[in-house]
Amino acid sequence: MSPLASVCVCDDYFEVDDDGTLCLKAGTMGMRERLIFVTPGNFTFEKADYPWLVRIDVQVQGGGGGSAGADAAAGQCIARPGGGGGGYSRSLIEASALGAVEAIVVGAGGAAGVGNNPGGSGMASSFGGVVANGGDGGNAFMTSGTAPDAVNGAVGAPGGVGQYTSGGGGSGAALRVSGTAGISGAGGNSFFGFGGGGRGDPGAGLATRGRGGGAGGALSYGAAFNGNDGGGGMVMIDLYG
Template sequence: MEFKNVGNFQFRKADYPWLARVKVRVQGAGGGAAGADAATNELIARPGGAGGGYGERLIDAADLAAVESVVVGAGGTAGTTTAPGGAGGSSSFGGFVIAPGGDGGTANMDSGATPVTSNGIPGPFAGSGDWATGGGAGGGAIRLNGSWGLGGAGGESHMGHGGFSRNSSGPGTAPRGYGGGAGGGLSTGSSEGGMAGGEGIVIVELYG
């Protein structure tokens, strides 16, 4: 079964009296990215948001409580032209597996026409589980002059991909799948919006 809507849910063991064990796969949500609004003949580029962490675990039914809580993290919100993207939410299955969300992309490059860079966003550390991994880092942003630059790509996740890195004026770029970070927006004199990160997901495989 898949829990792929954002929010809090319950897994009830009594609904599956034949259950011997479950394998849970938990993906945290990705970070959002900021938009940009550069002055005429100037440029602003934004980094991408980080991808969410991932964890999985095989659990004997006897170790499950009667009801286990399931949390699906929301993708980080799209930042405005002057505010960073929001952090992605953590996803979890009870206390057995926790997968952290990725941080949002910053909005700390000022409008200008001289070369400058903006740091990428570190990916989150691994959470918990029999096997767990952190999310991918959001790519850094570069301005070469008032016309040429590169927005940062969104961080990869175990179950999704980050938004692409853009080199022309436009909004933040959307991730694919689950848990990817959004790509950063880029402005060469126009107002461009940010982009939300990818939502998390929890998959529960049932074995009799």
């Protein structure tokens, strides 16, 4: 009969529990799971659902701003700027610092403006105390006319709360050259998304891509067009064991 083999185990990564079972040490397993919340609304994270949890890396994206509608009189022009991009925040949190239940909020993008109404502001997203602000909606300052005019875009969302924070991108300005020539503004970019494009032909505001971008502005040469909704926010949690 062959002698029993001798096995050595690295104690940097393994330990033997009280029952004699060889186990990986907590904190050495790396990322084990990723949770992504993109539906606007309220959710919860319960630490007890993950008994192996050592820390989390949480990234939070705020909602982008919507763009204004445009309804110029016949033979006239209205150009709208885009909505502002939502902010971004990130924190690495030890499991011992988490509450038993942490609140999660996914902020909706701002609503599209109808008629000559401004776009709505994006809503903030959060995980516990980690907060990313929403972007401002596109304004409706330009009135119907034929004379040259220009209006500023929306300022991007300010930095929120977290170990690392970043504001959202500002949106493009809108320009009217005459009653038949103008350019609407592009929406502001975000960490996880792009704003809707500007336009030189008449039409509704253009949609965002990804998460948290601002909507592109509408352009009217005598017909009514709505703005567009800003991109919704997101909360992404990487769980480490």
